[in-house]
Structure formats: structure tokens, C-alpha cells
Amino acid sequence: MDExxxxxxxxxxxxxxxxxxxxxxxxxxxxWKWRAQKRTAVRANRTQR
Amino acid sequence: xxxxxxxxxxxxxxxxxIWGYYMAIYGAPLxxxxxxxxxxxxxxxxxxxxxxxxxxxxLIGSIGxxxxxxxxxxxxxxxxxxxxxxxxxxVVFCTVxxxxxxxxxxxxxxxxWTWDARLTTTLVLWLIYVSYLLLRRFAAxxxxxxxxxxxxxxxxxxxxIVYMSNRWWRTQHPAPVFGGSEGSGMDPSMxxxxxxxxxxxxxxxxxxxxxxxxxxxxxxxxxxxxxxQALEATN
Numbered sequence: 001m002d003e004x005x006x007x008x009x010x011x012x013x014x015x016x017x018x019x020x021x022x023x024x025x026x027x028x029x030x031x032w033k034w035r036a037q038k039r040t041a042v043r044a045n046r047t048q049r
Numbered sequence: 050x051x052x053x054x055x056x057x058x059x060x061x062x063x064x065x066x067i068w069g070y071y072m073a074i075y076g077a078p079l080x081x082x083x084x085x086x087x088x089x090x091x092x093x094x095x096x097x098x099x100x101x102x103x104x105x106x107x108l109i110g111s112i113g114x115x116x117x118x119x120x121x122x123x124x125x126x127x128x129x130x131x132x133x134x135x136x137x138x139x140v141v142f143c144t145v146x147x148x149x150x151x152x153x154x155x156x157x158x159x160x161x162w163t164w165d166a167r168l169t170t171t172l173v174l175w176l177i178y179v180s181y182l183l184l185r186r187f188a189a190x191x192x193x194x195x196x197x198x199x200x201x202x203x204x205x206x207x208x209x210i211v212y213m214s215n216r217w218w219r220t221q222h223p224a225p226v227f228g229g230s231e232g233s234g235m236d237p238s239m240x241x242x243x244x245x246x247x248x249x250x251x252x253x254x255x256x257x258x259x260x261x262x263x264x265x266x267x268x269x270x271x272x273x274x275x276x277x278q279a280l281e282a283t284n
Contacts, residue, residue, distance in 0.1 A: 008085035
């Protein structure tokens with residue numbers, strides 16, 4: 001592989017990595033929010049009883 | 050049954066994403082002019098397309114909220130949840146566009162950024178929807194949803210401007226590959242990789258849009274319950 005091809009490859013890896021970090025980071029945040037909501041719902045049910 | 054269908058959709062989407070990745074890296078040939086760096090297109094363009102469609106969903110939700118908020122408040126809340134989900138997931142995809150674009154640009158043009166019409170209008174679109182999300186996060190009171198809906202409608206007006214920007218003006222950003230002037234288009238050998246990734250990113254986007262919508266609906270139910278309890282406590 002020549003230097004240009006190596007650099008091209010690094011840029012592609014950077015772009016794909018950033019994409020997945022953003023997407024999976026957002027999904028993780030959504031999952032965390034969902035879990036927090038479930039916990040709140042359980043707590044609210046307990047206090048109502 | 051509902052859970053099974055949802056699980057199946059997740060599995061199919063993941064399989065779709067893996068196949069899309071395989072096609073982008075190994076299926077598509079090297080671009081004659083740009084070499085391997087051209088493969089960024091398989092993530093960059095589908096992300097932009099998904100962002101545009103989700104901002105359109107946010108627009109429809111915002112219009113729905115404004116038109117239903119007095120006559121049918123229950124449906125207005127559903128419309129508002131779609132508006133928020135569309136805007137938020139749209140911002141996620143738009144962020145991907147605004148980061149992968151400069152990475153590609155640095156290699157292809159030798160610069161990270163330039164204030165041409167396509168890049169600037171995309172940044173403005175992102176800023177409008179980030180301000181929409183900040184408004185929803187920090188503004189309190191009954192007017193918040195109405196203000197957000199109005200901002201959502203104005204924000205969506207930028208989408209056609211972004212889309213048309215490299216048709217109306219001369220830009221550093223390349224001319225449109227699809228739906229451009231005569232001679233535009235992609236080599237047929239690259240089309241399968243492009244369309245597989247387009248489908249995969251739409252499938253992924255719909256999945257997280259549905260999740261975000263569900264979380265927001267749950268949030269609305271909690272808020273309604275809390276308001277009800279507060280009312281009962283004062284009576």
C-alpha cells in the first residue's frame with residue numbers, strides 16, 4: 001500500500017468510527033432514559049399504594 | 050406478537066447494517082478519481098437523506114400539534130411526540146453529516162471547512178434544530194410546545210434550501226450525484242453498495258425514531274399523572 005492509500009484508509013476509518021460512536025452513543029442515552037423512566041414508574045406505583 | 054415483530058425488526062436492521070458495511074468496504078470498487086476516501090459517501094449521503102426525512106416528520110408533527118392542540122389535545126400530544134422524535138433523531142443524523150463531510154473534504158479538497166452555500170445552510174439547519182431541542186429542554190410552561198412547534202416549522206423551511214443549494218449556487222461541495230444536471234450520477238458498479246446503505250440507514254433511523262417516540266410518550270404520561278396528582282392534592 002502506498003502512502004496515499006494508507007491516508008485514504010485512515011480517513012474512511014475515522015468517518016465510519018465517528019458515525020458509529022454518535023449513533024451508538026445516542027442509543028445508549030435513549031436506553032438509559034428508558035430505564036430511568038421505568039424506575040420512576042415503579043417508584044410512583046409504590047407511593048400510590 | 051408485537052414484541053416478536055419488534056425483535057425481528059431489530060435483528061433484520063442489524064443484519065442490514067452489517068451487509069451495508071460489507072458492501073461499502075468490499076462490494077464497491079475504488080473510485081477512479083478519489084480512491085478509497087470516496088467510500089465515505091456510503092455513510093455521508095444516507096445520513097443526510099435520513100436527516101431530511103426526519104425533519105419533515107418533525108414538520109408534520111409540529112403542524113399537527115398546532116392544528117389539534119385545542120380541538121383534540123390527546124392527538125396533539127401524539128403529534129408533538131413525533132415532532133420531538135423527528136427533530137432529535139434528525140439532529141443525530143445531521144451531526145454525522147457535519148462531521149463525516151469535513152473528514153471527507155479534508156482529504157478531497159485539502160480543507161476541513163469552507164463557507165459555501167451547501168455547508169453553511171446545513172450548519173444553519175443543525176443550529177436551528179439544536180435550538181429547538183434546547184427550547185424543549187429548558188423552557189417551562191404551557192407555551193413551550195407551541196413555541197417549539199413554530200420553531201420546528203421554520204426550521205424545516207431550511208431543508209429545501211439545503212437540498213437546492215448546490216443547484217442554485219456554485220459551491221465547493223460537489224454538484225448533486227442524483228437528480229443533478231445531465232451527466233451526473235454514480236457508476237452502476239457502486240449503486241448496490243449505495244442503495245444497500247441507504248436502506249440500512251433508513252431502517253436504523255426508523256428504529257431509533259420509534260424508540261425516541263415511545264420514550265417521549267411515556268414522559269408525557271408521567272407529566273399528565275403528576276399534574277393530576279398535584280391537582281388532587283390542592284383540592
